[in-house]
Amino acid sequence: MTNSPTPNELREVLASDTPSAKTKRDLIESALYHFGREGYAGTSTRSIAQTAKANIASIAYHFDGKAGLKRACINFIAMSIGDVMSVVLNRKLSDIEHLSPEEARTKILEMIDRMITFTQTNKRAELVIGFMLKEVLHSPEEVDTLYHLIFEPLMDRVTVLFSRATGQHVASDELKLAIFAMIGQLLYIRLARPLVLKRMGWQAVGPDELAQIKSILHRSINALLDELSKGSNHA
Amino acid sequence: MTNSPTPNELREVLASDTPSAKTKRDLIESALYHFGREGYAGTSTRSIAQTAKANIASIAYHFDGKAGLKRACINFIAMSIGDVMSVVLNRKLSDIEHLSPEEARTKILEMIDRMITFTQTNKRAELVIGFMLKEVLHSPEEVDTLYHLIFEPLMDRVTVLFSRATGQHVASDELKLAIFAMIGQLLYIRLARPLVLKRMGWQAVGPDELAQIKSILHRSINALLDELSKGSNHA
DNA sequence: ATTTTTTAATCAATCGTTTGATTGAAAATC
DNA sequence: GATTTTCAATCAAACGATTGATTAAAAAAT
Known part of the structure; x- marks a missing residue:
């Protein structure tokens, strides 16, 4: 999957237990952490991958690049807030x-x-x-x-x-x-x-x-x- | 001047009409603009210099680098808020x-x-x-x-x-x-x-x-x- | 066997910084 | 007063390091 899923789609994807789902979860979690601390531009894809214990290329594979991972983070946030609210x-x-x-x-x-x-x-x-x-x-x-x-x-x-x-x-x-x-x-x-x-x-x-x-x-x-x-x- | 002046010192420095004072003013103004829009990491020293119509090296010369310019911006902000308040x-x-x-x-x-x-x-x-x-x-x-x-x-x-x-x-x-x-x-x-x-x-x-x-x-x-x-x- | 996923290596581009040369106006010397 | 020296300031150019992206092959999963 290279495009951005909606929050509802994202919920299903991340809930599954396939290897790719775990990688995606880890990457989003890591990206959220780094983006929130050092900002988007201040975060390197290498540090995201390292924290997620994934390879750099997995960002391009799963999210079509850094920008796609950012969009996934936004949808993930929308999902989280939606749950709380x-x-x-x-x-x-x-x-x-x-x-x-x-x-x-x-x-x-x-x-x-x-x-x-x-x-x-x-x-x-x-x-x-x-x-x-x-x-x-x-x-x-x-x-x-x-x-x-x-x-x-x-x-x-x-x-x-x-x-x-x-x-x-x-x-x-x-x-x-x-x-x-x-x-x-x-x-x-x-x-x-x-x-x-x-x-x-x-x-x-x-x-x-x-x-x-x-x-x-x-x-x-x-x-x-x-x-x-x-x-x-x-x- | 390579270290960070206090807001009061900064006020005097920026108020003078020496060539360096104008450059410093322009650089801070430009940095404030770019930092506020694209963030610190997302801002390149080249774009700061270009907007300020100054040379890239002037950032290192006047503020001891990008981080020093950031500190000067913070002091400038403190000065501004102090004036308003x-x-x-x-x-x-x-x-x-x-x-x-x-x-x-x-x-x-x-x-x-x-x-x-x-x-x-x-x-x-x-x-x-x-x-x-x-x-x-x-x-x-x-x-x-x-x-x-x-x-x-x-x-x-x-x-x-x-x-x-x-x-x-x-x-x-x-x-x-x-x-x-x-x-x-x-x-x-x-x-x-x-x-x-x-x-x-x-x-x-x-x-x-x-x-x-x-x-x-x-x-x-x-x-x-x-x-x-x-x-x-x-x- | 086929597809999906991960891996290491490499790419051009851009990053912040540094360099050595050059300017112009004070300061010092004659 | 004319000349020389000094020095802050600016400039174009280049530095090494790091960036996001890409590649092809290996590994794992189905």
Whole structure:
């Protein structure tokens, strides 16, 4: 296989136990690691192969070169995020369109909780975040891939949840911007981790630190939802 | 000069009108542009020199190589941020320690306003943000440079402002985390601009869009301050 | 036996750096 | 004041090393 599989195709391919599947898994894992740390241009195919314990040529064979491996990484990331967000994404839009404000708010906070846990504790989250920060903003078509695959369907559902929780219209601009503000809070507190650790005097983010982070973001986002609810007439 | 000047030294050097000062300015400007777009590893010294209309050897001559030019860029950034944040930084700690809650909140919102305007409209902000996220946050010693030069003194003062505005103790962990949440909101809405433009259906961030962003962040941060003030006894 | 996968060796291109020559304007000498 | 010396600065050219890609043969899997 030389072209880029979709996230769903990729899931099946990587789940099989053929020798090629293992090589592909190892190469993607290794590429994710190196791309996230040294960036795409800063990573050599040799170091990727070495970490994966595979041959350099296997990158060309399985992914049609370095660029193809990068595309596979993007799809792999989309797959991973899709799994984590399945709680939100798996529900059809029609399922969440009639939630009560209280139910919607509970769902939002539940989702926030999952996102924080994933970004702060998942070993792969660091690689994924590093990878996205360094590479996604670079190529328009790769931004498109992630946007349509993950971001837009996720945001659509979160917007509906916010709309139900605050009484604001789903198409409201301030609602959309508020969601960016919300996501920004929990993403930044993860990707600025070196600064957070220094500032807080922490050695690492363990259970106690995770609880503190969840507590403050919980309060902040609840306050944001309250503010957005002002002037709206809940049923 | 082959070693890295401090931001203050750098300011004097770059302000002079000697031939070498112009070359250094051009090289830093060019490096900032390329580093911010294609990353450090993805940028060749040849492209830096070409954009700066300088010779390749001038990088080794003035900055002791590509890595030295990167360090100079970091100091230049520290200098720039220091200028933008001078409203907050120039005040001594003792000056803001006795502000009333209302005065402190006004100062906070004024600072937020400046940060949003800078990040959203300054032509150099995109390069600075891209450069810092892609390269700086992964090198411990460069994190140290920016942390001690800019981040810590800035955060110390913002923490005092937050303490005055909310009645929380200055050493409160939740206060420190809340400030990260606040900064995350306005930084993310800038660095995820490609996603923001797509999501909002905007072509660019002009005066109208800037006003919308300021409005929602204004409300969000005010709500956060209100939440933090709960249970505290303002004088 | 046929296909799939891995391997080592090699390719042209590009990387950051270094070199020695050259410039032009101060500094020193006469 | 004229000449010489000095030195920071720039330049084109070339360096060795490393890059991603390619090749053909060996090995493994089916």
